[in-house]
Amino acid sequence: MIDCHYLEPTTVSEACALLAEHGDGAKVVAGGQQMSLLLRNGLIQPSHLISIQHVSGLEDIAESADGVTIGAKVTLNRLIGVDNAHPTLRALSRAVEDVADQQIRNFATLGGAICEAHPASDINVVLSTLNASVKLVSASGERVVSIDDFVTDAFATAVRPGELLTEVVVPSFDLTSAAAAYRRFVLRAGDYSVVGVGTFVSLDGAGSCQDVRIVVGNCSGTPAQAQEAEGRLKGHNIVGNNALADAGDLAAAHVAPSGDPMASSEYKIDLVNVLTREALAEAVALATG
Ligand SMILES: Cc1cc2nc3c(=O)[nH]c(=O)nc-3n(C[C@H](O)[C@H](O)[C@H](O)COP(=O)(O)OP(=O)(O)OC[C@H]3O[C@@H](n4cnc5c(N)ncnc54)[C@H](O)[C@@H]3O)c2cc1C
Numbered sequence: 001m002i003d004c005h006y007l008e009p010t011t012v013s014e015a016c017a018l019l020a021e022h023g024d025g026a027k028v029v030a031g032g033q034q035m036s037l038l039l040r041n042g043l044i045q046p047s048h049l050i051s052i053q054h055v056s057g058l059e060d061i062a063e064s065a066d067g068v069t070i071g072a073k074v075t076l077n078r079l080i081g082v083d084n085a086h087p088t089l090r091a092l093s094r095a096v097e098d099v100a101d102q103q104i105r106n107f108a109t110l111g112g113a114i115c116e117a118h119p120a121s122d123i124n125v126v127l128s129t130l131n132a133s134v135k136l137v138s139a140s141g142e143r144v145v146s147i148d149d150f151v152t153d154a155f156a157t158a159v160r161p162g163e164l165l166t167e168v169v170v171p172s173f174d175l176t177s178a179a180a181a182y183r184r185f186v187l188r189a190g191d192y193s194v195v196g197v198g199t200f201v202s203l204d205g206a207g208s209c210q211d212v213r214i215v216v217g218n219c220s221g222t223p224a225q226a227q228e229a230e231g232r233l234k235g236h237n238i239v240g241n242n243a244l245a246d247a248g249d250l251a252a253a254h255v256a257p258s259g260d261p262m263a264s265s266e267y268k269i270d271l272v273n274v275l276t277r278e279a280l281a282e283a284v285a286l287a288t289g
Contacts (some may be wrong), residue, residue, distance in 0.1 A: 013139075014055040016137060020047040022050075024161060028050050030112040035049075052164070057166075058166060075110070077106050079110065087243055091130065092170070094181075095125075098122070099113075114134060117153075117155050120159070120193050120217060122182065122217065127147045128148055129199065131145050133169050133233040134165050134168050135166050136160075138160070148225075150182055154221035166281070180199065181282035197276050199214050201280065203287050210238050211281060214230050216276075219256075219268055220256075226272075227254075248273040255269060257269065
């Protein structure tokens with residue numbers, strides 16, 4: 001039996017006050033998709049569960065000159081097709097389509113998916129690819145942290161006691177010359193990814209790469225930037241030559257994944273190569289299309 005107090009604040013400040021009051025024993029619950037597994041399996045024994053289901057102001061998706069702000073409570077299903085209104089979220093929207101199943105996506109929130117910090121998270125890889133950041137609010141103030149600094153290890157984040165993740169900001173980019181893409185490999189529909197790769201490219205009119213990000217998922221505890229592969233592309237013409245294949249080779253040469261029940265280390269390395277090439281090709285096609 002799970003023996004804890006279940007609290008339902010209705011504002012961010014009330015939620016933060018409860019988190020501060022109950023300290024380490026208090027845990028946030030959003031859609032409950034991971035939390036219910038942790039509780040059922042006795043992996044955590046919180047004294048207080050602070051549900052954010054009824055906290056207002058965390059469910060909006062809004063665009064400004066700086067980018068798109070997504071509230072922590074936005075469910076994964078709501079993100080499917082969100083690129084119709086917010087085209088810079090295309091890669092995120094496409095990635096979410098393949099996450100878990102319809103029932104889980106109906107409850108699972110973006111904030112919960114980020115805070116879970118699963119090493120095979122598709123969402124954190126895409127958000128890193130898009131250079132996103134999160135806002136963390138507590139009773140004593142607020143701070144903004146990049147996704148890269150937020151996810152610190154497998155199932156570990158930079159959230160401090162008393163903090164609530166309230167929103168995610170995805171910076172804007174020029175859709176006429178830049179694009180992002182995400183490719184994943186799964187053994188069965190609904191499974192976590194064996195490997196996922198996100199890419200972002202920005203090109204000039206001659207096909208020269210002005211900016212690039214390549215992020216590899218599930219080859220280490222956190223999403224990992226493939227800097228050697230990025231170095232092969234940045235500042236070079238990458239259209240109609242071997243550049244993307246070279247980048248795939250370099251990304252694969254610089255990962256050292258552990259094998260797991262889904263795939264051996266060697267297989268994951270091969271996947272990094274193939275998925276990097278495919279995700280780059282898709283991003284380049286979108287950026288030049
Ligand atoms: C069967 C299954 C398959 C899955 N497959 C995939 C997949 O293929 N790809 C993928 O990327 N993900 C996958 N997931 C992960 C899924 O996306 C997350 O479990 C889900 O999004 C978590 O969201 P939630 O709202 O239910 O979080 P909860 O379970 O409520 O919380 C998760 C964690 O985050 C904390 N938390 C939640 N919200 C906040 C907040 N606003 N501020 C601070 N802390 C917070 C909680 O305290 C808890 O530690 C899968 C999950 C399941 C159960």
